Amino acid sequence: MKVVKFGGSSLADGPHFEKIIKIIMADSERQVVVTSAPGKRFANDDKVTDLLIEYANRVLQQQDVQSIQQQIWTRYQQIGTYFEVTNTKLNQLKQILIELPTKTYKNNSYLLAAFKAHGEILNAMLLTMVLQKLNINAHFASSGELGLVVSAAPQDAQILPVSYQNLTNYQLPKGRLIVPGFYGLTKQGQIATFSRGGSDITGAVLANGFHARVYENFTDVDAIYAANPAIVSNPRPIAKMTYRELRELSYAGFSVFHDEAILPAIAGQIPINVRNTNKPELAGTMIVPAKNFHADNVITGVATSDHFAALYLHRYLLNREVGFTLKLLHIFYKYHISYEHMPSGIDDLTVIFDKRQFTKGVREKMCQDIRLQLHPDSLEWIDDYAIIMVVGEGMRNKIGVMEKIIAPLAAQNIGVHMINQGASRISIMLGTKKKDAPAAVRQIYHNFFIAGD
Incomplete structure (x- = not known):
């Protein structure tokens, strides 16, 4: 049935x-x-x-x-x-x-x-x-x-x-x-x-x-594509992908299928077939469990979204202060703000937010609380921020993927402000300026889907 x-x-x-x-x-x-x-x-x-x-x-x-x-x-x-x-x-x-x-x-x-x-x-x-x-x-x-x-x-x-x-x-x-x-x-x-x-x-x-x-x-649409057709001309359709690949890509703007809808399907291990009403003869895209899945490509897709912002905080000897991050989280909780990622170094950290949850007033009050309670040496709000997700089950055991992603961006003088690889090893997240994100997607897509053909 x-x-x-x-x-x-x-x-x-x-x-x-x-x-x-x-x-x-x-x-x-x-x-x-x-x-x-x-x-x-x-x-x-x-x-x-x-x-x-x-x-x-x-x-x-x-x-x-x-x-x-x-x-x-x-x-x-x-x-x-x-x-x-x-x-x-x-x-x-x-x-x-x-x-x-x-x-x-x-x-x-x-x-x-x-x-x-x-x-x-x-x-x-x-x-x-x-x-x-x-x-x-x-x-x-x-x-x-x-x-x-x-x-x-x-x-x-x-x-x-x-x-x-x-x-x-x-x-x-x-x-x-x-x-x-x-x-x-x-x-x-x-x-x-x-x-x-x-x-x-x-x-x-x-x-x-x-x-x-x-x-x-x-x-x-005929299928889910390896990149947004508005950014990449005639991107490849994805014949088959896993639930978690779709989840990762949906986070950065793959909007063909509601991202919450994947959860009941995962719970029941029900394959999902995205198809085109106007071309029902086409097979569309199958979304399946990861078990027994064989990846045909190193990456399955690349997507970007620009509804993000970042808060950069620097404080000398930050890594030695017990409870610093807890205090920061309490401030977020006070303003009912959730964060997406928090990459850090020994003296600094960057907090990435979905900026749609902010008003200008909330943002200013939150930053003021951070200054008063945590006394950072510097605090900067970065509104010009986009996230790029590079996703593929084929990345898990492949050496040299990061270089293949970053090298074409460097060649085009596209700066990368953050890199984060998920624990599952099927996704790499990049942070860039909004204006650079479409070009970055095109370069990554070309390097994995065209240059290697």
Whole structure:
């Protein structure tokens, strides 16, 4: 049995529905189907999830909602009409959409979560209606029916372990089971959503709970590539990679697959197949356990992200002061700041942060506390910072990889401010200036994938 998930671009309109139905029916193992909300039909189009957020905000601000309701409803109506679903059935969905403001929510954050989740809920219900109209045996199941229980974090919920037991006990119906992605129910019965793009998470949870043979994730790209096509022209597609390679690369910007969704798949050792809805004949990328994996290349991919910043701290005889790092961590804790890495020397250390968690005020207050409590000889905030991840299972037992990474950068006068090799020996992290990162990625990619050909 396979669990198959379709992204928003794959469910944007009637013709796309037609494509995914052909994909579903082409393989009898595709028994469980997870839907996203309708995505963009063209470049300047709106995603239904964004329209639902606007709908929720208008309700909270006590503004008129009739126009936004109609805009959202038109998206579903057009898909239903494409397949000649009766108005009687379609109006059931319209009524659910219109009645959202009349429901009871624990607070405004839960209201927003419920509105967002209905992009997936209504699309799953609509797909079920369309399949039934085509005389295909299909059944809709909500998260509540399946027993998907999540933590009480309305916008960033985590799946709770009891969900897997509930799925194990669930009796799969004959035919296709259609499930909305992106959300679950708290123990109090409130809708809570995963982080944005969380339908991937739902698919992985179902694949684990139903003990699927494969989790197929259909999106709008042919495969996962060895580098970002926006940086490297025509990069190689990755035929097969391991879970941990994807995790490492996702950290630096590989965004084809939601990085949290890998965890349920790892727990269940379920292979993930990322494929293109528009080219279903292509094999895509397989993401598999490391056991028995054979690497065809030294590195699998190289990625970069520039949402980082660094704090450089120098103090003479730093290495001899007991408790220095503990004091520093207490300051981070005070401001609810997490750090990514902390490479150090005998008299200095650099702390790397995801800078999206800072406001200017928090950053200034934190640095002031560090000066007052730790008395560094120098303290510098470096905002111009990017991280590059070079990842590959083939690096583990290969001598000379570091030189092959650094040499082309030196030849192009690209400075490297930090180097960190993970304990697993399948990843090397570099810190550079933001402006240098794209060129560094191109040089590394060329040296491993082109120069050696």
